[in-house]
Amino acid sequence: MSEVTQNRTFFGRIAANPTPALIWLGGVLLLLSVEFSAFVDALILFGEQINPLVGGSKDIGGWYVDTMYDSLGFAGGTVMSALGALVVLAVFSVFVKAAFIPFSIVERLGLEDLPISADLLERSIVGAFLVVLWLVLLYEPLAFLPALPLIGEPTLAQMVHGFAQTMAGIADWVVANVPTLLSRDLIPNQGFNPPASAASEYPAGSEILGARIAIGPYHGTFLGLSPAVAWAIRVVAIYLYAFVWLVWVWQGYKTFRRHYRFADWTPRDDMIDRLSTHRWGQFGFVVVFLFLVLAMFAPAMGPTTTAQNIYNPYGHEFQYVEDGEVQTITHGTANLQSASQGTPDNNVGVMNYDDYGRFHPIGTLSERANGKDLFTFMADGARVSLFIGLLSIALSGFIATALAMVTAYYKGLADLIVVVTSDSIQALPGLLIYILLSVVFSSHPISNIYSGGFLLALIFAATGWPALWRAIRGPAFQVSEEEWIDAAKSYGQRPSATMRKHMLPYVAGYLLIYGSLTIGGIIISVAALSFLGLGVAPPTPEWGRAVNIGRPYVTTVSWHIATIPGLMVVFVVTGFNALGDGIRDAIDPQSEGSGAGESAAAGGGG
Amino acid sequence: MSKQAMSESQSTVQAEPMIQVRNLKTYYPGGGLINDEPVKAVDGVSFDIKKGETLGLVGESGCGKSTLGRTLVQLEDATAGASRFQKPDVVERMANSYGRRTVDLREVYADNDATELVTKLFADGVQPKAVAPDRGWEDVSASEIDAAEFVQQTGLAVSDVIDQGFGPRLGLFGEKDFIFIQEGRIENGVYEVERGYIDVTAAPARALKRLRGRQLGIVFQDPESSLNDRMTVGEIIREPLDVHSWGTPRERRERVRELLETVGLRPEHYYRYPHQFSGGQRQRVGIARSLALEPDFLVLDEPVSALDVSVQAKILNLLEDLQTEFGLTYLFIAHDLSVVRHICDRVAVMYLGNLMEIGPTDGLFENPGNPYTHSLLSAIPEPDPSAAKDRITLRGTPPSPRDPPIGCPFSTRCPVKIRPDEYQHIDDDIWQRIEVFREVIRERTRADRSLTDHARELLGRSTRFSDVTEITDELFGDVDVPTEVAEHVREASSFVEKGHDNKAREYLFDQFGSICDTDRPKHYSVSDDGRTSFCHRHVDRYEDPAPEFEKLKQKR
Structure with a gap:
């Protein structure tokens, strides 16, 4: 490599050899454009x-x-x-x-x-x-300026507000008018098989960009296929799309490695090598990936929408066939009729249609929840769980890291204060605090954000950081004793920069591990609170509430109500733990991990 | 060898020192609930390092040499004393940005009278020996002498009082003042400095930040732990440049490549990680990082100790070449004496936080003055196995730096320690045994006794501290001990039996203690080239260490 190319910055290197980067960027834009309005x-x-x-x-x-x-x-x-x-x-x-x-x-x-x-x-x-x-x-002191009122009092706050309004308007227009590949508009699964008498009135298939193509007899579904098949196609397409993204991101990393990175080896390569042989961690990754995609694409995932299913079931109507005639009914009424009540007569189980021709991949909820579709409920619930989990982990992770850096760098009194504070917080009985705080704040405006999910995330963050801080305090202290910290001091590096450059990278790995381990715990806690009737307020779906609703029916034909959400909680939590284990073994070769010695040796040869 | 006590402090002997260390002390706080005596890692050290020279610092592990090095670059806070950095252009730059903390010493000299200051000091309870150390005022207390007389006899000037660090105490300047101008001008508030210094130990963090990297640097011992292995070699070397906003980012990258070549690595190593290098290469990276801003003064804290011998030679040659190229000043800390002899212009020998001997390398190695230097040099292995060498093996271990001896720090282990006059006639062998006995008692007082030990003692059970009669039997059983000695040993033993180890120790100190135990020695000039040694034996009354060692050898 010549001296000239070596001296370029990252963007300089891309400018010198733009083709691989442009190809990759093109792929990203393509992937983005098909889902743009989503x-x-x-x-x-x-x-x-x-x-x-x-x-x-x-x-x-x-x-x-x-x-x-x-x-x-x-x-x-x-x-x-x-x-x-x-x-x-x-x-x-x-x-x-x-x-x-x-x-x-x-x-x-x-x-x-x-x-x-x-x-x-x-x-x-x-x-x-x-x-x-x-x-x-x-x-808004600008409002007092004489010239400004002439153009309609555009004070600073109003300008910001107006800008936000305009952006929101544009966004709404985009959502309404730009087609999305993986939407229920393009691949609809709600429809019915019209009787022979009305076949001309209700043609088979759905409109795809103006054209109506049909293979099956169903009206309104994708290619006229049965609702189950149409739904399955959409779900598979979504997962395929997400998978392509994953591959493309990996491809991007490889492109960077091959064309734009000067180091022929970095410690990160070893981590990826180790992760690539870590089956348990890969299992965790797959589970977490499935969960994340379910949460992110929740609006397109369910066989029905949340508006129809959960928030406004009586405001949405649909058509079905009864006694050879096409009837119209609201979702709410139909839901009540198709609730799973534990008797073979009143049960819509796994992979079943209800009496109104609607497909329920994992059945319906009981009458207590107005017989809602369980899959839609779970998909939207995944969002809530993920939101609370990620937000509280991000907040408590931030607090824990900042405190770990400060206590490890300055030690002494700073450490003592945080130790006492965190011990005091950890000495409080957790469940009681959750209950107490959710009651205290129940009428406060903050509890309205995301049906109390935000408040829950704050509570988990406020009570969860001591555990996280304890976990990373040890590594932080260890790295603070390293000589390169003294070295940084010896050439005048600022304490904050020393913490960021010389300590944080060593602690970040642990943070990732403990974060992914803790997020499972938070998902369980949120579910447990919902199970007890606290936490996220109905109607916002939450997995724990589904378990609670299904509890009386576990031994009956409607076992699916409690069992499937319960299993999903177990799977997701196990998945996060497995991923955490994998990351730990990848970052820290000394901990038991497969083939750590080999890859370290290979890495040393660089 | 001249035997007169030094008439003047060392600073005047050396021309143009870059670093002037005066009475520097670094204590680590005790921390214990019961025993809160601080660890006296560096216990009052004074020396100079000339511009462009290499001063070697040798000593056993734990003698405080690393702490001294780290204190000079302020990685440890000094407990007392001063470390002065003298470079007119740097002092001028600092004076112009920290005008409020700048002291014009000429004004201070002109405005004050030495007699007045000394009177104040004496009234404040300061002893004459502290005001004028190493000048023969050890035995005189402040009440015995008049300040005016004292000043007259010592020829003390205001500068000497300030030199001993009494400036802030006397209110001559504030405690936070750290820039001192000895010669220079002030025009319209702009300083022009011709001579002056910065007291690094008093400098505030912000001023230190500007000194670090550009003026003061350090190379660490362990290349494994001194490089952050999540950063590429290029980033590591570039960091000091980034911190001090040196040039443009592009110039910095070029500078790093230059540095890589300077220390014998290749420019394409820029994007490698420390993992990918051998120990010697990593140490080169560490050196390149320390050199990035071309510091005037570099502390080399055992830079080759962690490397194997072939690599050591390469690194040492590199350091020498860099010194010639950039005109660097080194403090070279090592415990390998052959390395020190190879690279250093002058050597300082350290023991228990004190400098035992300091002077030009060749003289020190060929004709050591201090008993400790003798012992240290005799420990160098001889490459020729058939060569007969009389090695002086030191008895016991160094005393705890929490509780150093009152007199000479080496007095507990010195093979040629001065005996009190009344015991001159006693057989060497018996004297040796007495010293061992004292050592044992001293060790006993130092040992930590657990609660169970105390309980067992109270119950009259045997403890892990063996019975004192066993010790005396073993030491004195097979020899004929003179009665007065036997008497004292018995008395001490009876103290120990009653559990008063400290009383026994004091008793033995009173009975057998000599000038080495009771009085702190001074630095005596021991050669024409300015070498000084910290030992009572350089006083005319006593035999010099060298002949004493000859006698020891002959006896064997």
Whole structure:
């Protein structure tokens, strides 16, 4: 390799040899385009969840200020509100300085000689900047400018709001008008086999981009196939699509390795090598992959939509054939008639049609849940479980990592404080705290976000970080004793950068392991809370509630209601644990793992 | 060999020192609930390192040499004393950005009177020997002498008082002041420095950050643990450049390639990981990283100890070449004396946190002054197996740095320790046994006794501490002990029997202690080239160590 190419940055290297990168990028765009509106739809959903979050934090602030004024009078309230604002600002400015400002403001501004600690000064500057930003957003001082009202009071907040509105409008249009490959519009599975008398009125098959192609006799289903087959085709297509993505991402990594990476070997190669021989970990990966795809493509996965099935069953109608005539009925009414009640007469089991010609891959729920389709319920429930699991793990992982870095770097008092705090939290009885907090916050605006799922995630994060911190504290301390930490200090590296560059990479692996192990526990806990009737509020589906609903019918023909969700919980949790084991063995060859010695030797030859 | 005590501190002997260490102490806090005596890893060390020279630092493991090296680059905080970095352009740059923390020493010298300062110090309870160490004021207390007389007799100047670190205590400048200007100008608030220093031990973190990498550097012993193996070699070497925003990113990458070539690696190793290198290559990477910003002063903390011999030679030659090329100043810490002899201009011998001897390498190796240096050098293995060599084997282990001897740090193991006058006539063999006896008692006081040991003792059961009569029998049973000695041994034994080990130790100290036990020695000049040794035997009254060692050899 010549000197010139070696000196290029990553993008420079791509510019020098763009073909492989462009091919890969083309593939990505193709894969994206066929599902474009589904992705946009997901973004809209994300925005809808974020919106109340922003409003919620505003509400919490308002609630705090109001409470203070009410209980302490004007003077006390003002002082306490100011104090609260100061605390929030202090926390934010420390965070903003550490995370987003890599250079020393003090040195840039030449303020080194001021008789004040440099860190404090820098944080004060950041804090002051944040105050200005805050005031701009809160009081919109731009509105007082004389020229602005002429163009219709476009204050800053309104402009932001308007921008969001426009984007949401565009997104809605995209979702409504751009076809998606794997949607129920393109591959519908809801239809009926029209009687001979009405065959002309109800032609076989569905419209695919304006054309009507039919193989089977069914009206409204994909190619006129039976609802079961049409649904199966869609599910298989979705998994195929996800699999292609997986392969393409892997392909991208290989392209990078072959064409754009200069190192002919990195420690990561060894990890991948080890993972490639780790069957248990691969099993975990497959299970987790199946679960993730189920959650991500939940709207297209179910044989029916969540709106029809769960949220507004009486607002949606469908047609079916009875006594040789085509009838119209609401989903709600039909659901009630096809609930699984434990008797052979009142049961829609696994892989069965109900009396209205609707296909239920894993049966229906009982009358208590209005006979909803169980698969749709589970697919949407997977989203809830995943949302709570990922959010709480991300939050507690962030807290745990930050604290592990700080305690391991500074040791001593910092460590002692965190030890005492985490021990106090761990000494609390977990279930009681969940119940207590969900009751305390039941009427608070925060409990409305995602039917209480967000609150649940926060509670799990707040009570879960001590365990995670304990788990990574050891490795963090170990790495903090390494000489390269001293070396970094010896050439003047900042503590935050030392933590990030020289400690975090060694702890991140453990975080991944313990995170994937803990996420299973959280899924179980959420299910357990729902089983007890707490946690995620109905009608938002949750796996634990399905188990609870099906409990009386386990010994009857309607065994599927409790058994299948229960098994799925077991599978998913086992899958996450297996994946965690695999990652651990891949990262840490010393732990028992297959062929660790060989690959290490091979890697050493590099 | 001249025997006069040093009339002046070493700093004036050396021309243009780059590093000036004065009375440096690094203690580690005790931490224990009962025994909170600090570990005195470095216990008052003073020396200079000239620009461009290599000072070797040798000693047994645990003598504090690594701690000293780490303190000089402030990886450990100094407990007391100063480590001064002298380079006019650096001092000038720092003075201009830390004007508030800058002291113009000429003003301080002009504004103050030495007698006044010393009066204040004496009133403050400071002893004369602390104000003017190594000048023969050890036995005089502050109440016995008038400050004016003292100043007159010692010729003490304000600079000497400041040199001993009394500046902040006397309020001559603040404790946080760390830039000192000896010669220079101030024009419109801009400093121009011709001579001055930065007290590294007092520098705040932000100033240290600017000194580190550019002025002070360190190469670590273990190349396995000093390189972060999740980063490529290029990233590792580039990090100091990134930290100090050296040049543009492109220039940095080019600089790293240059450095790789400088230390004998290939530029294409940039994207390799430390795993992929041998120990010697990894150490080269470590050296390249330390050199990235061309520091003026580099601490080499046993840089070749972890490497095999063939690689050692290559690394040492590399270090020498780099020194010639960049004009670097080294503090070379090692325990391999042959390596030190090969690479160092001057050598300092360290024992229990103290410098025992310091001076030019050749003289020190050929004609060592200090008894400890004698013992250390005699431990060098002879390549010729048939060569008859009288090796001096030191008795016992070094004392605990928590509880070092009051007098000479080497007094507990010294083969040529001075005897008190009243015991001069006693047979060497018996004297040897007395010393062993004292050593045993000292070890007993040091040993940790568990609660069960105490309980057993109280119940009169046997403990793992063997009975004192057994010890005395074994030591003195087969020889004819003079009565006065036997008396003292019996008295000490009776203390031990009652469980008062410390009393026994003190009793023996009172009876058999000599000047080596009671008084701290001074650094005496032992050669014409400025070598000094820390031993009482250089005083005229006593025989020099070298002839004493000859006598020892003949007796064998």
